[in-house]
Amino acid sequence: MRSYIGRTLKMASVLALVAGSAQAKDVEVLHWWTSGGEAAALNVLKDDLQKEGIGWKDMPVAGGGGQSAMTVLRARVTSGDPPTAVQMLGFDISDWAQQGALAQLDKVAADGNWDAVVPEALQKFSKYDGHWVAVPVNVHSTNWVWSNKKMLADLGIEEPKTWDEFIAAMQKVKDSGKIALAAGGQPWQEATMFDGVVLSVGGPDFYKKAFIDLDPDALGGPQMVESFKRMEQLHSFVDPNFSGRDWNLATAMVINGEAAFQMMGDWAKGEFLRAGKEAEVDFGCFRTPGTADDVTFNADQFAMFKVGEDAQAAQDAMAKAVMSPSFQIAFNTVKGSVPSRTDVSDEEFDACGKKAMAQLKSASQNGTLLGSMAHGHADPASVKNAIYDVVTANFNGDYDAETAAKELVKAVSLAQ
């Protein structure tokens, strides 16, 4: 396989030479940041590179989770014409690195001292075989709960600290006739809630054992049964029309005061900000109750593909620009996420952003910064989707908690 890719890559470099050196100083970037705010944030990077005389060839492929982008990428790589950099998540990076398709960034990384400033949990994905192959752009975390402050104040609900308080708070909202939990019934959204729920039931050790080590005893054990039971509790607080709803529509329900809470990653913050809401004034943010100091993350990275030598300088410059604190701040204040390096000032971030940055730092130091299962940072795609299947079957009432835990063991072992 390696030689197959190698051969096509060689062909690609020959083709690139033939095609002329006009493109040598351009970077071609494949990504799925096509919404207004995201595109604006990318423009910062584009301008930074422009100053160094490096052109930007944009190659956006619409579609939230990047599934269509990955299909395009596959076609480009097999035809021997990979883009310079590709937005990528978690295990996909290692998968591509394994195919020998990624470039090495060790020199740029050493110059920028990346080893020291990037949290170790992230480096696991940015590096392959000890070499830097990708540049992290941001860190999202998934165990957040977003709330409508006004609604909670009207009902006299305090920010819940424990799971029981959370359930009691939602019951209060439900009794008042409003929707307690805004949810979108798509497997990945249900899995995003499951991230936080598992962490709240068993803590970081259990989470690690179940989702990262894929230990069958943990996957089928009593704590997992309890997690599925909590998912059933959550299910009792969503409106009957939840299935198939997009996540941003669910966020809009909280923004408009139709629903009190949403359990979603911090990309939801981008929606609140775009609606002109202010953090900790109009909307509140807190970790899934019971997971205060732990963070389940996913990080967007630019995986750098092997390009011809003539294009390498531009690629290196891009890698350097992505890691520069100014870009990290400019990008992440818009995107809702936090910078992928822990030495950046939090001055320009809002209350939720400051909270997130502090928690990220402490979680990274305590070793409780964990890859998100729902977003492909704990397991490869095949295992992740096998877990999705069980979680969504449980949430939609096809499996009860005990069956779900049993099926989870089976599904994971089949997918490995």
Add this chain to the structure above:
Amino acid sequence: MARPVQSDLRTRLQEWIPKIVLAPSVASMLIFVYGFIVFTGYLSFTNSRILPTFDLVGWHNYWRLFQLPTWTIAVQNLAIFASLYIAICIAIGLSLAIFLDQKIRGEGLLRPIFLYPMALSFIVTGTAWKWLLDPGIGIEHTLHLWGWESFHFGWIKSSSMAIYTVVIAAVWQSSGFVMAMFLAGLRGIDNEILKAAQMDGASNWNLYRRIIIPQLRPAFLSAFVILAHLAVKSYDLVIALTGGGPGRATELPATFMYSYTFTRNEMGVGAASAVIMLMTIAAIMIPYLYAELKEPK
């Protein structure tokens, strides 16, 4: 004299030109259809994950395929969907054709009205029906606004009923087309026989039951074959209508194949499911082709 040579060249050209013109399309068919069928078959015996690899693993992918609950759901859903879709489309198509065949006024207007849904792509059908069936904005919501508060129609949100909403949308799309096929069949029936039967005092009911419908056998067969393969390969409709949900309740083999091959990085299992789908279609098509070919000329 040059004439005989010229005509010789001409006849030879006449003989060769069709072959030369057809050669590229035959070659591309061989490679891009049959070649890739063979390639997919080969992949289904390898441990391909994110990209094709060539390490053989025997029947392992097929074994895994049949262990997967999602595949079981997909196959069950296909059985429900295909049987209802084919049966209802043929029933509605045939009745519409018979009604239109009664020399009614405005047939020229009605025929395209029934036929036009076929001109839409399944994506459009799926999206439109998704909105119509959504309890929050569609039919249910509208009827509530009109004052029928107790009306409830939430099939699309229920995992046990969602597959039937796929049937509704698909039937809406295809039954007009089936009607057109039957109408053509009806128009092809010899009037003399019908007149003779009417002279003998056959009632309209008997006329249809004993003479007309039996003569529509070829139309039934073509309708069945076309609908069956539409059902086996249906993908876009489900994606637009339910996205495979709620949960995995409306997963079909085609959506299964796509997700395993391209989003779950399990190309081997995806290829195995594609082979199974091909076998299913072959099991329908081969007897049909056989029957067509052996029919007396």
